[in-house]
Amino acid sequence: MAVSFEGSRLPAWKSKGRQLAKVAIVASALVAGQAAALAPEHETRRLMLATEEAVTAENWGEASEYLNRLQLLDANKPVDYHYYRGQVMLQSSHFNEAQAALEAYVTKAGAEGSHYQNALKLITGIERARKDKAQAPQTGEEARVAVIEPAGGNRVASLRRLYLADSDREALVLHLNSLLGVAGWRTDQTVVRLDRPADIEYRLSSGGDAISIQEIRRNNSGGATRKTAQIPVFGINPQVEWGCEQAVATCWVYDPRDGSRLIQLSPNRGQAEEIAQTLGKLIRNLQAPPSS
Structure with missing residues (x-):
């Protein structure tokens, strides 16, 4: 038995296989469209949860990717966004950006913030890291340049x-x-x-x-x-x-x-x-x- 498909005659099982493939493609497209169609406030919540999980697992590259996507969203960022950004910047030794983000968290969240104490400790750690870097002995090459x-x-x-x-x-x-x-x-x-x-x-x-x-x-x-x-x-x-x-x-x-x-x-x-x-x-x- 054979069926007609777009002007050609194919075995029934091949025709059915193509139809299933088309259904799968359409379904995938619908799922992707639903994910992309999330309202900014829901996408922000989703990415914040993903960021929190990545930071907890110390997957800093993954956390950085989620934070970058959050930054591009046209939506208000939760106050914890600044805390996680500070942690990620600190892991990359970007002390200036890390301190700015952590200070923004402390200012916005206040003493009631769930990460308030740890944010203060991280800011102190940044100051110590800067001090250690500033007091590091110069190499011979650096000393010669100065002369x-x-x-x-x-x-x-x-x-x-x-x-x-x-x-x-x-x-x-x-x-x-x-x-x-x-x-x-x-x-x-x-x-x-x-x-x-x-x-x-x-x-x-x-x-x-x-x-x-x-x-x-x-x-x-x-x-x-x-x-x-x-x-x-x-x-x-x-x-x-x-x-x-x-x-x-x-x-x-x-x-x-x-x-x-x-x-x-x-x-x-x-x-x-x-x-x-x-x-x-x-x-x-x-x-x-x-x-x-």
Whole structure:
């Protein structure tokens, strides 16, 4: 017995097999369509459950994939999203991102958050990791670089010509203060007027074997408080770290002594990077022995 199928004559069992295959394909498509058609709030819940399971099992790559998909969803993220993101970033040694996410969790969840205590411990662990990294002994190669090229080569020579400075050190200090003058932190970042001082700004000077950084904080009434920190340059790593946190619209330059926050800047990555690099060059300059 044979049946007609699209103009051809096939054995009945083959015809039935093709029909079953078509049914399976259609069913698969329907299932996939239902999964893809989940409303954003349900998909968010699903991915959060998957993230929690991956983090519990310490499958960090899988957890990172779920978090990336969550980030793309147009839906409000549960507060635990920040906690899990902090853990995943910490596993990748992305300390800046990890701390920003964990601080966001603590701020949003408060002391009643189910992960509140552990989030605080993780933030403390990040500070310790930064401190250990900052205090790590320099290799011989790094020490030679600080002596052979303490001023940063042609870049610093250009700065000397630009600022009409008498020395590399003077040029670096002038350039740092110029950068800090336009990178001050403001409460309102929507309208930035350079003719008005920032809410938080800094002035830097150097002398002997130390760098002096003055922080100026202005209040709503027009008053200002000033605080000065001295940073001895010997025994610290001239590779100055920096990072930006979108959640608080802030970039930071970290203290090369212990990795703590040192300078609070506007959320401009380019400015923060150049300030950190120039500060590192100044540290190298001060660390280098006087030329004979």
